[in-house]
Amino acid sequence: MDIAIACLLCAIGGIVAGLIGVGGGIVFVPAMTVLLSKGQVEAESTSLLMIALVSVVGAWRQKGYGNVNVRDALVIGLLSPVGVLFGVVVANEVPERALKIGFALLAFYMAWRLLRRVFRDEGAPPAPGDGPPAGEPVRS
């Protein structure tokens, strides 16, 4: 029964992944730790495999809809491990509480930028700091 509920939760995680372009680990990991009694490390590691496979299918579907910039995706994907190395160093030098507060502030800032975009009038000019006007990036 637990495996059936875990499957259902992972299906929901997949929908979230497709809707907003995340890996889905935010759902996969608790599905495994809470329902399948996996340890945190094993659940997170297993979710990485799931995220890789789900992302392959999600990106393939989005490519079919014309929604993937392959060049930028490769740049981001290959630069991220460098960011991970930097993050490991910072995580070992900065207190955990400060890291969490810093990440929360970054999350709130990004949320504010997205909400400002959502509620800005369609005809209004971009606010200062909004970056370049909405020229569609080159698609590969």
Add this chain to the structure above:
Amino acid sequence: MIVPMLIALFAYGERLATGTSLAAIIVIALLAAAMQGGIYGNVDVGTGLILTGPAILGVVFGTAIQQRIPEKSVSFMFALLLIGVGVYMLVP
């Protein structure tokens, strides 16, 4: 953080940002899964494959839904997720 970064800082449309994010995640997750599984042996491949089946059905459904809703609703959903994560981080 890839999706909000592409939308807020690089003027991507929501659908292009989420598709590009998924493609980037392939590289990141494959590297990380290979390390965790190949080096540390922490990946439960059997359970992962069982749960990946419904997750793949979900992502196909999710990407299809996304093409049929206003782009800005994706930004709105992502903003709610970011606020939730931010609040979670602040809870001691």
